[in-house]
Amino acid sequence: MQIVDIVEVTKPIASPIRNAYIDFSKMTASLVAVVTDQVRDGRRVVGYGFNSNGRYGQGGLIRERFRDRVLSADPKSLINDAGDNLDPHRIWAAMMQNEKPGGHGERSVAVGTMDMAVWDAVAKIAGKPLFRLLAETYGVEADPRVFVYAAGGYYYPGKDLSALRAEMRGYLNRGYTVVKMKIGGASIDEDRRRIEAVLEEIGNEAQLAVDANGRFDLETAIAYAKMLREYPLFWYEEAGDPLDYQLQAALADFYPGPMATGENLFSHQDARNLLRHGGMRPDRDWLQFDCALSYGLVEYLRTLDVLKVHGWSPKRCIPHGGHQMSLNIAAGLGLGGNESYPDLFQPYGGFPDSVKVEQGYITMPELPGIGFEGKSDLISVMRELAE
Numbered sequence: 001m002q003i004v005d006i007v008e009v010t011k012p013i014a015s016p017i018r019n020a021y022i023d024f025s026k027m028t029a030s031l032v033a034v035v036t037d038q039v040r041d042g043r044r045v046v047g048y049g050f051n052s053n054g055r056y057g058q059g060g061l062i063r064e065r066f067r068d069r070v071l072s073a074d075p076k077s078l079i080n081d082a083g084d085n086l087d088p089h090r091i092w093a094a095m096m097q098n099e100k101p102g103g104h105g106e107r108s109v110a111v112g113t114m115d116m117a118v119w120d121a122v123a124k125i126a127g128k129p130l131f132r133l134l135a136e137t138y139g140v141e142a143d144p145r146v147f148v149y150a151a152g153g154y155y156y157p158g159k160d161l162s163a164l165r166a167e168m169r170g171y172l173n174r175g176y177t178v179v180k181m182k183i184g185g186a187s188i189d190e191d192r193r194r195i196e197a198v199l200e201e202i203g204n205e206a207q208l209a210v211d212a213n214g215r216f217d218l219e220t221a222i223a224y225a226k227m228l229r230e231y232p233l234f235w236y237e238e239a240g241d242p243l244d245y246q247l248q249a250a251l252a253d254f255y256p257g258p259m260a261t262g263e264n265l266f267s268h269q270d271a272r273n274l275l276r277h278g279g280m281r282p283d284r285d286w287l288q289f290d291c292a293l294s295y296g297l298v299e300y301l302r303t304l305d306v307l308k309v310h311g312w313s314p315k316r317c318i319p320h321g322g323h324q325m326s327l328n329i330a331a332g333l334g335l336g337g338n339e340s341y342p343d344l345f346q347p348y349g350g351f352p353d354s355v356k357v358e359q360g361y362i363t364m365p366e367l368p369g370i371g372f373e374g375k376s377d378l379i380s381v382m383r384e385l386a387e
């Protein structure tokens with residue numbers, strides 16, 4: 001059993017939206033195929049992966065370093081002890097040989113994208129949905145029902161309050177019970193008007209989360225906290241720089257409600273620093289580490305170990321990224337849910353075609369692997385790359 005090729009293509013996922021920090025006019029994503037010599041149900045097993053929005057495609061790093069390390073490793077060194085499947089941990093170690101610790105940069109995105117494809121292949125070889133394989137491997141009871149929320153509410157040229165309300169109404173109509181909008185890309189007064197408009201639209205049918213994308217200094221973060229705490233928000237996300245743990249800790253004195261952060265922390269060491277120094281409260285706050293940006297599930301398992309040591313439940317994790325990989329981790333390892341972008345970043349985000357959001361939850365279909373084969377627009381792009 002062996003990996004015979006790894007292919008990458010960088011695809012545009014551009015859109016005219018903007019958050020408080022970046023616009024998405026030139027956004028790209030890497031799509032990766034891990035091609036194996038295995039055949040299941042008459043078809044060659046190919047695992048697929050991609051990185052989440054917000055970081056760009058990683059074709060350079062994948063082609064120059066990580067692909068060749070896997071392909072030039074002794075194939076036997078990448079197999080599990082039972083000899084019946086690839087071993088994601090050994091493949092990860094092969095990718096990361098000769099890499100110094102720390103300074104994670106964006107190599108974590110390259111590795112995370114390839115790691116997603118490896119897990120897809122592994123679950124297909126095992127003939128099981130990834131969430132079932134994870135639950136069995138790690139002794140957790142799988143729960144195919146996963147909470148999802150609708151992320152959007154971006155700044156968009158010419159978008160007025162009625163368009164923002166219509167967007168949120170659209171999410172409610174599709175079954176979501178929590179919606180998210182951007183803040184920090186306009187004046188505080190304008191953001192307050194946007195928030196009030198959305199709250200008026202959703203009434204008691206749903207809750208609202210807000211996301212500042214790391215834009216604020218401490219003073220601005222506190223000014224917003226004082227404004228936001230007047231409303232019953234689902235969470236206040238990424239107020240300040242993702243590595244400014246002291247800012248995050250100081251903010252808790254001004255914001256008693258739930259806060260969320262972590263989508264831009266790319267290693268278990270950075271996650272540990274957040275838990276050590278960021279003043280995050282395990283009874284109400286949310287952790288958004290996204291495996292596709294942060295060295296993949298092999299590393300995310302280490303992050304979950306860090307959580308345990310610091311007294312956090314995996315239920316406090318609702319990853320960033322809106323991909324099916326995190327849906328599987330949520331269903332298989334007991335996370336609190338997953339992000340979803342109903343109108344953005346297609347065909348990569350979202351659910352298999354048969355899946356509907358009902359009262360804020362989806363139910364995972366029983367598809368081998370991550371489940372990409374169930375999403376027709378996505379699998380056709382993937383199969384163009386390799387099959």
Ligand SMILES: O=C([O-])CC(=O)C(=O)O
Nearest residue numbers: 019054151211213320321
């Ligand atoms: O706008 C982005 O970069 C995405 C983001 O923060 C989120 O989904 O939470």
Ligand SMILES: [Mg+2]
Nearest residue numbers: 211237238263
């Ligand atoms: Mg965010």
